[in-house]
Amino acid sequence: MAASQQIVGRGAGNKLILAAVILLAVIWLVPVAWVLILSFKPNAELMLSTNTALHPPYTLKNYTDILASSGVFRWLFNSMVVALGMTAGTLVLSSLAGYGFARTEFPGRDILFIVVLLGMAVPEQALIIARHQMFTDWKMHNGYPALILPGLSNAFGVFLMTQYFKAIPRDIDEAAMLDNASRFKIFWKVVLPLTIPAQATLGIFTFLTAxxxxLWPLISATKPEMFTLTVGIASTQTNFAQSEGLGYLMAQAVFAGLPVFIVYLFFQKYIVRAVAGAAIR
Incomplete structure (x- = not known):
């Protein structure tokens, strides 16, 4: 009897948790749905009132106006180059550093790892002036390297990969060493493929951040042809209620966020696996 009551109580608890999760998901989706709906509304109507958002007419003019902008595809290309370059560089450096901290012994390893972790406590805004002066001295502004290189110093990425490598049994390395595999071959062929969920998660977060x-593209890229999509779209906005309109502004937000949403759809299973693996550990 007690066991059956416990099962019933557990089932009721699970239903309450599920209901709470659904409620939170709906609350999160309402603003997203509102932005999407407004992006299809004529600006003339929205300047009078947003109460007609749920009623026709709807239009694609806001999106055609974005595509008609002369620099939008250049800005989109710049954002892709910067985001993909930063993601690839971060995955390579974080994986190598994480493997080094987790699998090798060298003097000062623990102290150096603490120094890397301290980098997570330093806000990016505190480094902007020094970073700007450094890249100015190197004459690297208005170029892809200046937009990509600062993002490669990812302390969180090093920490994540280090912890993931530590969770992999060392027996795998020892078995590979018995087959005369080199240290790099063990890293590249044996251990690294086991960290794909963590790499996918780190890649998604890095891509999203980039x-x-x-802030940094606004400071470093001063020429319109080097604007990223965020800076380029912002440069076209003045007082949206008096110029382009609220619908156009919402369409810009949807257009800027769509690539990230598509990337997440392709890699969501790896993120779920990484989070589940972390929970188990």
């Missing part, structure tokens, strides 16, 4: 970054 894609949405506004």
């Amino acid at each position: 894609w949405n970054d506004y």
Whole structure:
């Protein structure tokens, strides 16, 4: 009897948790749905009132106006180059550093790892002036290297990969060493493929951060042809209620966020696996 009551109580608890999760998901989706709906509304109507958002007419003019902008595809290309370059570089450096901290012994390893972790406590805004002066001295502004290189110093990526490598049994390395495999071959052929969920998660977060970054591209890229999508779209906005309109502004937000949403759809299973693996550990 007690066991059956416990099962019933557990089932009721699970239903409450599920209901709470659904409620939170709906609350999160309402603003997203509102932005999407407004992006299809004529600006003339929205300037009078947003109460007609759920009623026709709807239009694609806001999106055609974005595509008609002369620089939008250049800005989109710049954002892709920067985001993909930063993601690839971060995965390579974080994987190598994580493997080094997790699998090798060298003097000062623990102290150096603590120094890397301290980098997570330093806000990016505190480094902007020094970073700007450094890249100015190197005459690297208005170029892809200046937009990509600062993002490669990813302390969180090193920490994540280090912890993931530590969770992999060392017996795998020892078995490969018995087959006369080199240290790099063990890393590249044996251990690294086991970290794909963590790499996918790190890649998604890095891509998202790079894609949405506004402050550093605003400072480093002063020429319109080097604007990223966030800076380029912002440069076209003045007082949206009096010029382009609210619908056009919402369409810009949807257009800027769509690539990230598509990337997440392709890699969501790896993120779920990584989070589940972390929970088990």
